[in-house]
Amino acid sequence: MKAQELIRSLEAEQMKSDLPILHVGDTVRVGVKIREGDKERTQPYEGVIIAKGSAGVTANITVRRVFQNVGVERVFLMHSPRIESIKVLRRGRVRRAKLYYLRDRVGKATRLKQRFDRPL
Amino acid sequence: MAVGILGTKLGMTQVFDETGLAVPVTVIQAGPCPITQIKTRSTDGYTAVQIGFGETRVKSLSKPELGHLAKSSSVPLRHLTEMRQYLPSEDYSVYELGQEIKADIFEAGQVVDVTGTSIGKGFAGYQKRHNFARGPMSHGSKNHRAPGSTGAGTTPGRVYPGKRMAGRLGGTQVTIKKLIVVRVDVERNLILIKGAVPGKPGALVQIMPAKKVGR
Numbered sequence: 001m002k003a004q005e006l007i008r009s010l011e012a013e014q015m016k017s018d019l020p021i022l023h024v025g026d027t028v029r030v031g032v033k034i035r036e037g038d039k040e041r042t043q044p045y046e047g048v049i050i051a052k053g054s055a056g057v058t059a060n061i062t063v064r065r066v067f068q069n070v071g072v073e074r075v076f077l078m079h080s081p082r083i084e085s086i087k088v089l090r091r092g093r094v095r096r097a098k099l100y101y102l103r104d105r106v107g108k109a110t111r112l113k114q115r116f117d118r119p120l
Numbered sequence: 121m122a123v124g125i126l127g128t129k130l131g132m133t134q135v136f137d138e139t140g141l142a143v144p145v146t147v148i149q150a151g152p153c154p155i156t157q158i159k160t161r162s163t164d165g166y167t168a169v170q171i172g173f174g175e176t177r178v179k180s181l182s183k184p185e186l187g188h189l190a191k192s193s194s195v196p197l198r199h200l201t202e203m204r205q206y207l208p209s210e211d212y213s214v215y216e217l218g219q220e221i222k223a224d225i226f227e228a229g230q231v232v233d234v235t236g237t238s239i240g241k242g243f244a245g246y247q248k249r250h251n252f253a254r255g256p257m258s259h260g261s262k263n264h265r266a267p268g269s270t271g272a273g274t275t276p277g278r279v280y281p282g283k284r285m286a287g288r289l290g291g292t293q294v295t296i297k298k299l300i301v302v303r304v305d306v307e308r309n310l311i312l313i314k315g316a317v318p319g320k321p322g323a324l325v326q327i328m329p330a331k332k333v334g335r
Contacts, residue, residue, distance in 0.1 A: 003130040003321055006310065007147055011133055033140070058134055058142075082140035 011057035015079050022061060022078075024049050024099060025092030025112055030063060030076055031084035042084050045074060048092065048112065050099035064102060066110070071103060091118045122210050123203045124328035125150045125221055126173035127311065129236065131321040135302060135312065145302050145312040148234075148325060152220040152309060154194040158212075159202070167205040169215050172197030174324075192217045199324060224306045226327070233297045236318035236325040240291035250284040294318040298330055 022028065026049050031042045047065030050073070054060055057079050064073045076083055092112035102110050127150030134142045157170035176198040178186065189197060205212050226232065246252040246267045255263035267286075270279045296317055303312040317325055 003128075003147075003149075006149070006308070007131050007133050010135075010147065010310070010312075014136055056133070077142055079136075080140055080142065081136055 008056065014057050019078055020086060020088050021118075022049060022052065022086070022088065023091065023118065024052055024097055025094035026088050027090040027092065028061075028063060029085075029087045029089055030074075031086070032076075033082050033084050046089070047072075047074075048099070048102070050102055051097075064099075066106075088120050091115050091120065122329050123169055123171070123212075123215070123221060123225070124232075124326060125223065125225060125311075126153055126171065126199055126201060126324065126326055127151065127309075128174075129317055129319055129321055129323045129325050130310075132316065137302075143302060143314055144316075145314055146317045148311045148313060148317070148327065149309055150223045150311045150327060152222045154192065154197070155215055155217055155219050155221065156189060156192045156194055156197070156200060158215060158217055167212050168202050169212060170200055170202045171221055172200045174198035194218060201326060203328075222306060223304050223309050223311050226301050226304050226311060226329075228301055228303055230301045231298050231330040232301055232313065233295055233328045233330050234299055234313065234317040234325055235293060235295045235328070236323055238290045238292055238294040238318045239320055241289040243287060244289035245286045246284070249286060249289045252284075297333075 027047070028049060029044050029046045032045055033040055034043050045063065045065070047063040049061050050064045051062040052060070053062070053075075059078045060075050061078060062073055062075050064071060066072070076086075078086065091114065093115040094112060127148040130147040130149055132144060132146050134144050137143050151173065153171040153173045155169050156172045159166060159168040159170070161167055172189070172194060174197055176196050178196050180198075181189075181196050186196065189195075241248065245265055247254055247265055252267065254265055255261055257264060270283055270285075296315070299317070300314045301311060302314050304310070305312075311327060313327070319325060
Protein backbone atom coordinates (compact mmCIF):
# COMPACT_ATOMS: atom_id res chain seq x y z
CA MET A 1 0.00 0.00 0.00
CA LYS A 2 1.07 3.53 -0.62
CA ALA A 3 1.72 6.02 2.15
CA GLN A 4 -1.53 7.94 1.79
CA GLU A 5 -3.60 4.74 1.59
CA LEU A 6 -1.97 3.46 4.77
CA ILE A 7 -2.69 6.68 6.61
CA ARG A 8 -6.29 6.72 5.34
CA SER A 9 -6.77 3.13 6.52
CA LEU A 10 -5.42 4.07 9.96
CA GLU A 11 -7.85 6.98 10.09
CA ALA A 12 -10.75 4.82 8.91
CA GLU A 13 -10.45 2.69 12.06
CA GLN A 14 -11.38 5.70 14.18
CA MET A 15 -14.00 7.32 11.99
CA LYS A 16 -17.69 7.20 12.83
CA SER A 17 -20.01 5.88 10.16
CA ASP A 18 -23.28 7.13 11.62
CA LEU A 19 -22.68 10.87 11.34
CA PRO A 20 -25.44 12.92 9.69
CA ILE A 21 -24.67 14.92 6.56
CA LEU A 22 -23.91 18.43 7.79
CA HIS A 23 -23.88 21.66 5.84
CA VAL A 24 -22.83 25.17 6.74
CA GLY A 25 -25.86 27.10 7.98
CA ASP A 26 -27.48 24.13 9.69
CA THR A 27 -28.64 24.41 13.28
CA VAL A 28 -27.37 21.42 15.24
CA ARG A 29 -27.45 19.99 18.70
CA VAL A 30 -24.13 18.43 19.71
CA GLY A 31 -23.97 16.05 22.67
CA VAL A 32 -20.61 16.57 24.38
CA LYS A 33 -19.38 14.09 26.95
CA ILE A 34 -17.92 15.82 29.98
CA ARG A 35 -16.26 14.41 33.03
CA GLU A 36 -17.01 15.64 36.52
CA GLY A 37 -14.86 13.72 38.95
CA ASP A 38 -15.66 10.09 38.21
CA LYS A 39 -19.04 10.72 36.64
CA GLU A 40 -19.55 11.15 32.95
CA ARG A 41 -22.52 12.98 31.51
CA THR A 42 -23.62 14.44 28.21
CA GLN A 43 -24.03 18.16 27.82
CA PRO A 44 -25.98 19.43 24.82
CA TYR A 45 -24.67 22.40 22.86
CA GLU A 46 -26.91 23.99 20.29
CA GLY A 47 -26.02 26.47 17.57
CA VAL A 48 -25.44 27.27 13.91
CA ILE A 49 -22.59 25.70 11.94
CA ILE A 50 -20.63 28.66 10.64
CA ALA A 51 -17.66 26.74 9.22
CA LYS A 52 -16.56 23.25 8.31
CA GLY A 53 -12.89 22.37 8.28
CA SER A 54 -10.56 19.60 7.23
CA ALA A 55 -11.37 16.10 6.01
CA GLY A 56 -10.93 12.55 7.17
CA VAL A 57 -10.58 11.89 10.86
CA THR A 58 -9.76 15.54 11.56
CA ALA A 59 -13.04 16.85 10.10
CA ASN A 60 -14.46 19.55 12.33
CA ILE A 61 -17.33 22.01 12.59
CA THR A 62 -17.46 25.44 14.22
CA VAL A 63 -20.76 25.93 16.01
CA ARG A 64 -21.82 29.43 17.05
CA ARG A 65 -24.51 30.45 19.47
CA VAL A 66 -25.27 33.61 21.39
CA PHE A 67 -25.55 32.89 25.08
CA GLN A 68 -26.51 35.67 27.52
CA ASN A 69 -25.59 38.25 24.90
CA VAL A 70 -22.13 36.77 24.50
CA GLY A 71 -21.20 35.02 21.28
CA VAL A 72 -19.77 31.53 21.87
CA GLU A 73 -18.04 29.51 19.19
CA ARG A 74 -16.91 25.96 19.75
CA VAL A 75 -14.95 23.77 17.36
CA PHE A 76 -15.89 20.09 17.48
CA LEU A 77 -13.90 17.23 16.00
CA MET A 78 -16.73 15.27 14.45
CA HIS A 79 -15.08 11.87 14.87
CA SER A 80 -13.94 12.44 18.44
CA PRO A 81 -15.19 9.91 21.01
CA ARG A 82 -16.05 12.90 23.19
CA ILE A 83 -18.84 13.81 20.79
CA GLU A 84 -21.71 11.50 21.61
CA SER A 85 -24.22 12.67 19.05
CA ILE A 86 -24.86 15.34 16.45
CA LYS A 87 -28.49 16.07 15.55
CA VAL A 88 -29.61 18.41 12.78
CA LEU A 89 -32.49 20.59 13.97
CA ARG A 90 -32.89 22.92 10.99
CA ARG A 91 -31.37 23.32 7.55
CA GLY A 92 -30.38 26.87 6.65
CA ARG A 93 -30.09 28.51 3.25
CA VAL A 94 -26.74 30.28 2.90
CA ARG A 95 -24.53 31.45 0.03
CA ARG A 96 -21.17 31.30 1.81
CA ALA A 97 -18.91 28.46 2.93
CA LYS A 98 -17.89 30.42 6.04
CA LEU A 99 -20.50 32.46 7.90
CA TYR A 100 -18.05 34.69 9.73
CA TYR A 101 -20.28 37.69 8.92
CA LEU A 102 -22.65 36.47 11.63
CA ARG A 103 -20.10 37.59 14.20
CA ASP A 104 -20.76 41.22 13.35
CA ARG A 105 -24.53 40.89 13.62
CA VAL A 106 -26.87 40.78 16.55
CA GLY A 107 -30.50 39.88 17.11
CA LYS A 108 -32.81 39.61 14.13
CA ALA A 109 -29.99 40.07 11.61
CA THR A 110 -28.46 36.72 12.57
CA ARG A 111 -31.49 34.75 11.32
CA LEU A 112 -30.96 32.36 8.44
CA LYS A 113 -33.62 31.36 5.94
CA GLN A 114 -34.73 27.78 6.30
CA ARG A 115 -34.45 25.42 3.35
CA PHE A 116 -36.64 22.39 2.91
CA ASP A 117 -35.01 20.47 0.06
CA ARG A 118 -32.54 18.71 2.35
CA PRO A 119 -33.88 16.09 4.75
CA LEU A 120 -33.14 16.54 8.43
CA MET B 121 22.54 2.63 22.43
CA ALA B 122 20.47 -0.45 22.09
CA VAL B 123 19.34 -1.71 18.73
CA GLY B 124 16.76 0.45 16.99
CA ILE B 125 15.11 0.29 13.59
CA LEU B 126 15.12 2.10 10.26
CA GLY B 127 11.97 3.27 8.56
CA THR B 128 10.29 5.56 6.07
CA LYS B 129 8.27 8.55 7.20
CA LEU B 130 4.81 8.25 5.65
CA GLY B 131 3.12 11.39 6.92
CA MET B 132 1.12 12.78 9.78
CA THR B 133 -2.42 12.34 11.06
CA GLN B 134 -4.12 12.35 14.42
CA VAL B 135 -5.48 9.61 16.64
CA PHE B 136 -7.75 9.77 19.67
CA ASP B 137 -6.37 8.49 22.97
CA GLU B 138 -8.44 6.70 25.62
CA THR B 139 -9.67 10.00 27.13
CA GLY B 140 -10.84 11.19 23.72
CA LEU B 141 -8.10 13.74 23.17
CA ALA B 142 -6.74 14.10 19.65
CA VAL B 143 -3.02 13.28 19.55
CA PRO B 144 -0.92 14.39 16.54
CA VAL B 145 1.14 11.46 15.28
CA THR B 146 3.71 10.72 12.60
CA VAL B 147 3.24 7.40 10.83
CA ILE B 148 6.49 5.57 10.14
CA GLN B 149 6.82 2.37 8.14
CA ALA B 150 9.58 0.70 10.12
CA GLY B 151 11.44 -2.41 9.06
CA PRO B 152 11.63 -5.30 8.79
CA CYS B 153 15.38 -4.81 9.03
CA PRO B 154 17.57 -7.91 8.58
CA ILE B 155 20.84 -8.04 10.49
CA THR B 156 23.55 -7.99 7.86
CA GLN B 157 26.66 -8.10 10.02
CA ILE B 158 27.59 -8.68 13.64
CA LYS B 159 30.73 -7.04 14.93
CA THR B 160 32.40 -8.48 18.01
CA ARG B 161 35.17 -7.29 20.26
CA SER B 162 37.46 -10.08 19.15
CA THR B 163 37.15 -9.47 15.41
CA ASP B 164 36.42 -5.75 15.13
CA GLY B 165 37.46 -4.28 18.48
CA TYR B 166 33.92 -3.31 19.46
CA THR B 167 30.46 -4.80 19.63
CA ALA B 168 27.79 -3.73 17.18
CA VAL B 169 25.15 -5.01 14.79
CA GLN B 170 24.59 -3.75 11.27
CA ILE B 171 21.03 -3.66 10.04
CA GLY B 172 19.69 -2.99 6.55
CA PHE B 173 16.51 -1.46 5.24
CA GLY B 174 14.81 -0.73 1.94
CA GLU B 175 14.63 -3.52 -0.58
CA THR B 176 16.07 -2.58 -3.94
CA ARG B 177 17.16 -4.13 -7.25
CA VAL B 178 20.34 -6.13 -7.70
CA LYS B 179 21.22 -3.74 -10.52
CA SER B 180 21.46 -0.71 -8.26
CA LEU B 181 24.08 -2.22 -5.95
CA SER B 182 27.75 -2.77 -6.62
CA LYS B 183 29.43 -6.18 -6.57
CA PRO B 184 31.19 -5.56 -3.24
CA GLU B 185 27.89 -4.48 -1.68
CA LEU B 186 26.14 -7.59 -2.99
CA GLY B 187 29.01 -9.75 -1.72
CA HIS B 188 28.68 -8.23 1.72
CA LEU B 189 24.93 -8.87 1.76
CA ALA B 190 25.42 -12.44 0.48
CA LYS B 191 27.20 -13.28 3.74
CA SER B 192 23.93 -12.82 5.60
CA SER B 193 21.97 -14.22 2.59
CA SER B 194 19.69 -11.19 2.61
CA VAL B 195 17.87 -9.45 -0.22
CA PRO B 196 19.53 -6.39 -1.85
CA LEU B 197 19.19 -3.48 0.57
CA ARG B 198 19.56 0.23 -0.01
CA HIS B 199 20.49 1.41 3.47
CA LEU B 200 22.87 -0.11 6.03
CA THR B 201 23.35 1.27 9.54
CA GLU B 202 25.49 0.18 12.43
CA MET B 203 24.12 0.17 15.98
CA ARG B 204 26.91 0.05 18.46
CA GLN B 205 26.96 -1.25 22.00
CA TYR B 206 27.96 1.45 24.45
CA LEU B 207 26.81 0.05 27.76
CA PRO B 208 28.18 -3.33 28.87
CA SER B 209 24.74 -4.10 30.30
CA GLU B 210 23.27 -4.41 26.81
CA ASP B 211 23.18 -7.98 25.62
CA TYR B 212 24.16 -8.22 21.99
CA SER B 213 24.67 -12.00 21.99
CA VAL B 214 20.95 -12.55 21.31
CA TYR B 215 21.29 -11.21 17.77
CA GLU B 216 22.06 -13.57 14.92
CA LEU B 217 23.04 -12.95 11.33
CA GLY B 218 19.98 -12.75 9.09
CA GLN B 219 17.58 -12.24 11.98
CA GLU B 220 14.89 -9.68 11.21
CA ILE B 221 14.32 -6.71 13.48
CA LYS B 222 10.69 -5.73 13.40
CA ALA B 223 8.55 -2.93 14.79
CA ASP B 224 7.70 -5.09 17.82
CA ILE B 225 10.97 -4.10 19.52
CA PHE B 226 9.02 -0.99 20.53
CA GLU B 227 5.83 -0.80 22.54
CA ALA B 228 3.21 1.88 23.08
CA GLY B 229 4.27 4.44 25.66
CA GLN B 230 7.99 3.90 25.12
CA VAL B 231 10.25 6.96 24.83
CA VAL B 232 12.34 7.07 21.65
CA ASP B 233 14.79 9.29 19.77
CA VAL B 234 14.18 9.79 16.05
CA THR B 235 17.01 10.75 13.70
CA GLY B 236 16.53 12.01 10.16
CA THR B 237 17.52 14.64 7.64
CA SER B 238 15.72 17.95 8.14
CA ILE B 239 13.88 19.65 5.29
CA GLY B 240 16.27 21.82 3.24
CA LYS B 241 15.36 25.51 3.37
CA GLY B 242 18.01 26.76 0.93
CA PHE B 243 19.95 29.96 1.53
CA ALA B 244 18.28 31.52 4.56
CA GLY B 245 18.79 34.88 6.22
CA TYR B 246 19.59 35.84 9.79
CA GLN B 247 16.04 35.79 11.14
CA LYS B 248 15.10 32.42 9.75
CA ARG B 249 18.43 30.68 10.33
CA HIS B 250 19.55 32.04 13.70
CA ASN B 251 16.43 33.72 15.11
CA PHE B 252 17.98 37.20 15.04
CA ALA B 253 15.69 40.10 15.95
CA ARG B 254 14.34 42.22 13.13
CA GLY B 255 14.76 46.01 12.91
CA PRO B 256 11.76 48.38 12.92
CA MET B 257 9.75 48.22 9.69
CA SER B 258 8.62 51.88 9.77
CA HIS B 259 9.36 55.32 11.32
CA GLY B 260 12.02 55.95 8.68
CA SER B 261 14.04 52.87 9.56
CA LYS B 262 16.04 51.28 6.79
CA ASN B 263 17.28 48.46 9.01
CA HIS B 264 14.81 45.62 8.44
CA ARG B 265 16.49 42.20 8.25
CA ALA B 266 20.14 43.31 8.48
CA PRO B 267 22.57 41.41 10.74
CA GLY B 268 23.80 44.30 12.90
CA SER B 269 27.39 44.35 14.07
CA THR B 270 29.62 41.38 13.27
CA GLY B 271 32.31 42.32 15.79
CA ALA B 272 34.76 44.96 17.01
CA GLY B 273 36.84 47.33 14.76
CA THR B 274 40.54 47.56 14.05
CA THR B 275 41.26 45.18 16.91
CA PRO B 276 40.89 42.31 16.01
CA GLY B 277 40.38 43.57 12.45
CA ARG B 278 38.55 40.44 11.35
CA VAL B 279 35.33 38.59 11.97
CA TYR B 280 35.70 35.71 14.38
CA PRO B 281 35.12 32.24 12.98
CA GLY B 282 31.74 30.81 13.84
CA LYS B 283 29.97 34.20 13.62
CA ARG B 284 26.34 33.42 12.82
CA MET B 285 25.50 34.59 9.33
CA ALA B 286 23.18 33.83 6.43
CA GLY B 287 23.65 30.57 4.57
CA ARG B 288 22.32 27.12 3.89
CA LEU B 289 19.62 26.05 6.34
CA GLY B 290 18.25 22.56 6.82
CA GLY B 291 19.19 19.38 5.02
CA THR B 292 21.33 18.27 7.97
CA GLN B 293 21.01 15.36 10.35
CA VAL B 294 18.67 16.13 13.21
CA THR B 295 17.71 14.01 16.21
CA ILE B 296 14.43 14.69 17.98
CA LYS B 297 14.71 13.27 21.49
CA LYS B 298 12.16 11.91 23.91
CA LEU B 299 9.26 11.27 21.55
CA ILE B 300 6.55 8.90 22.72
CA VAL B 301 5.40 5.83 20.80
CA VAL B 302 1.61 5.94 20.55
CA ARG B 303 0.93 2.68 18.79
CA VAL B 304 2.79 -0.20 17.12
CA ASP B 305 1.23 -2.20 14.30
CA VAL B 306 3.46 -5.24 13.85
CA GLU B 307 1.47 -6.77 10.98
CA ARG B 308 1.78 -3.69 8.79
CA ASN B 309 5.19 -2.66 10.22
CA LEU B 310 3.86 0.71 11.34
CA ILE B 311 4.96 2.82 14.27
CA LEU B 312 2.96 5.86 15.35
CA ILE B 313 5.02 8.47 17.17
CA LYS B 314 3.59 11.51 18.91
CA GLY B 315 4.71 14.75 17.33
CA ALA B 316 6.77 15.60 14.27
CA VAL B 317 9.94 13.92 13.04
CA PRO B 318 12.60 15.38 10.69
CA GLY B 319 12.17 15.30 6.92
CA LYS B 320 9.38 15.08 4.42
CA PRO B 321 7.18 12.03 3.78
CA GLY B 322 9.32 9.36 2.14
CA ALA B 323 12.42 10.31 4.11
CA LEU B 324 14.58 7.74 5.87
CA VAL B 325 14.38 7.92 9.66
CA GLN B 326 16.07 5.97 12.40
CA ILE B 327 14.15 5.16 15.59
CA MET B 328 16.19 4.34 18.68
CA PRO B 329 15.22 3.72 22.28
CA ALA B 330 15.73 7.04 24.09
CA LYS B 331 19.29 7.69 25.13
CA LYS B 332 19.59 8.64 28.75
CA VAL B 333 21.39 11.96 29.04
CA GLY B 334 22.88 13.07 32.33
CA ARG B 335 22.03 11.23 35.51
